[in-house]
Amino acid sequence: MTLAAKISLGCIADDYTGASDLANTLTRAGLRTVQTIGVPADDLALPEVDAVVVSLKSRSIEAGLAVSRSRAADKWLRGRGASHVLFKICSTFDSTDAGNIGPVMDALRADCGEGAVLVTPAFPETGRTVYQGNLFVGAVPLNESPLKDHPLNPMHDSNLVRVLARQSRTQIGLVDLATVTRGADAVRARLAELASKGIGAAIIDAVFDRDLETIGLVAAEHRLSVGASGIGLGLARALVSTGKVKSAAASGATGAAVGGPAACLAGSCSQATLQQIANAERVMPVLHLDPDRILTGAGEAQRALDWARPRLAEGPVLIASSSTPDQVAALQARHGRDAAGHAIEQTMADIAESLVRSGVRRLVVAGGETSGAVVDRLKISGFLVGVEIAAGVPVLRAVGDGGAMLLALKSGNFGGAEFFSDALRLMR
Ligand SMILES: Nc1ncnc2c1ncn2[C@@H]1O[C@H](COP(=O)(O)OP(=O)(O)OP(=O)(O)O)[C@@H](O)[C@H]1O
Numbered sequence: 001m002t003l004a005a006k007i008s009l010g011c012i013a014d015d016y017t018g019a020s021d022l023a024n025t026l027t028r029a030g031l032r033t034v035q036t037i038g039v040p041a042d043d044l045a046l047p048e049v050d051a052v053v054v055s056l057k058s059r060s061i062e063a064g065l066a067v068s069r070s071r072a073a074d075k076w077l078r079g080r081g082a083s084h085v086l087f088k089i090c091s092t093f094d095s096t097d098a099g100n101i102g103p104v105m106d107a108l109r110a111d112c113g114e115g116a117v118l119v120t121p122a123f124p125e126t127g128r129t130v131y132q133g134n135l136f137v138g139a140v141p142l143n144e145s146p147l148k149d150h151p152l153n154p155m156h157d158s159n160l161v162r163v164l165a166r167q168s169r170t171q172i173g174l175v176d177l178a179t180v181t182r183g184a185d186a187v188r189a190r191l192a193e194l195a196s197k198g199i200g201a202a203i204i205d206a207v208f209d210r211d212l213e214t215i216g217l218v219a220a221e222h223r224l225s226v227g228a229s230g231i232g233l234g235l236a237r238a239l240v241s242t243g244k245v246k247s248a249a250a251s252g253a254t255g256a257a258v259g260g261p262a263a264c265l266a267g268s269c270s271q272a273t274l275q276q277i278a279n280a281e282r283v284m285p286v287l288h289l290d291p292d293r294i295l296t297g298a299g300e301a302q303r304a305l306d307w308a309r310p311r312l313a314e315g316p317v318l319i320a321s322s323s324t325p326d327q328v329a330a331l332q333a334r335h336g337r338d339a340a341g342h343a344i345e346q347t348m349a350d351i352a353e354s355l356v357r358s359g360v361r362r363l364v365v366a367g368g369e370t371s372g373a374v375v376d377r378l379k380i381s382g383f384l385v386g387v388e389i390a391a392g393v394p395v396l397r398a399v400g401d402g403g404a405m406l407l408a409l410k411s412g413n414f415g416g417a418e419f420f421s422d423a424l425r426l427m428r
Pocket residue numbers: 015017018150151152267268269270291321322323327328331332340341342343344345366367368369370371410411412413
């Protein structure tokens with residue numbers, strides 16, 4: 001079965017945890033939503049939905065590849081009737097001067113002939129707000145937050161007008177909070193003014209959900225927007241309030257219990273994940289991988305499996321590669337940033353594949369790149385969205401032929417201190 005009806009909202013997410021975060025937000029706002037892994041094959045069985053979130057793993061790849069994959073996703077979504085496409089990026093604007101937010105935005109904008117694109121990573125529910133174009137993570141500017149130590153894209157500038165200008169071929173403007181506060185007409189007028197000056201994209205401030213509702217109303221009249229789950233919330237509420245989508249009960253997918261052994265894998269080195277791992281040690285066995293042994297091919301995946309298999313019958317286990325910023329920096333100095341990241345991701349995928357072969361049917365993964373490597377290896381084609389574990393993290397039910405399986409894909413910075421046990425409690 002293919003998608004039966006025209007979809008109202010198309011989304012392209014640059015990583016898999018970000019995609020499930022967005023799918024969760026859209027579902028809770030009343031849109032029937034499915035998350036696909038990659039651009040779907042035409043014969044993928046999918047229910048009738050209002051929104052499709054195509055998950056790519058394009059955040060940290062070469063910009064040209066990110067552009068071509070995003071354009072393919074955009075073409076697929078528009079072919080299914082999506083008149084608006086949201087390019088979902090990280091709420092902490094994870095990127096480098098080489099991309100990939102700017103190059104992908106430029107290409108999608110050219111393809112759909114958009115004037116000025118609204119861009120905001122604001123997601124107040126998780127503490128991400130934008131004021132005067134500056135991104136705050138909780139109480140601190142982005143460049144003072146733990147994102148300054150991110151293993152793949154350390155963020156050293158909180159002014160997103162500057163950050164995006166370095167990545168994009170178009171000039172970047174600002175729609176400030178005072179304008180947003182005056183309402184949708186004021187935003188429309190400002191956007192038209194920027195477009196008339198040849199400015200192709202604007203960072204738009206947002207501090208509260210009501211700002212995102214205003215932004216969503218205006219964005220929904222356009223062909224393209226760029227942002228995190230906050231703008232997704234605004235778009236979804238706009239689609240419902242203007243009657244373009246008939247709001248479904250925001251219950252999320254339910255289904256028969258899956259049961260069976262459960263495991264957690266953590267590849268995120270974020271401060272939040274490090275704390276969650278430390279807390280998990282009190283309630284489940286935790287194995288810390290040795291990243292150097294992974295890089296030197298010393299059979300670390302096999303050691304992890306030999307450790308995990310006898311424990312699975314007793315309850316969930318957690319396997320983590322995560323290290324502190326100093327340890328990450330030292331490892332990268334020895335082996336190179338990309339080589340270290342890639343080797344660890346692939347080892348996590350090896351471990352996940354073998355655990356699933358050993359009967360694991362409930363899997364929690366922490367970290368966007370890590371989740372991407374794991375989900376690709378498991379050859380999962382898509383997810384239905386279930387209950388919310390924490391802001392931005394739902395229980396996911398795999399669709400396709402691989403047998404019943406529940407996953408939770410946690411963005412590095414998301415979730416409360418007891419995230420791993422919170423997730424497992426809801427994954428039955
Ligand atoms: N000990 C380590 N040293 C160096 N790199 C590591 C280590 N452990 C994991 N990594 C790598 O760090 C990267 C972490 O990125 P990942 O996207 O998984 O987490 P995150 O960035 O915290 O999450 P998100 O993208 O959801 O915010 C991956 O490439 C992973 O392989």
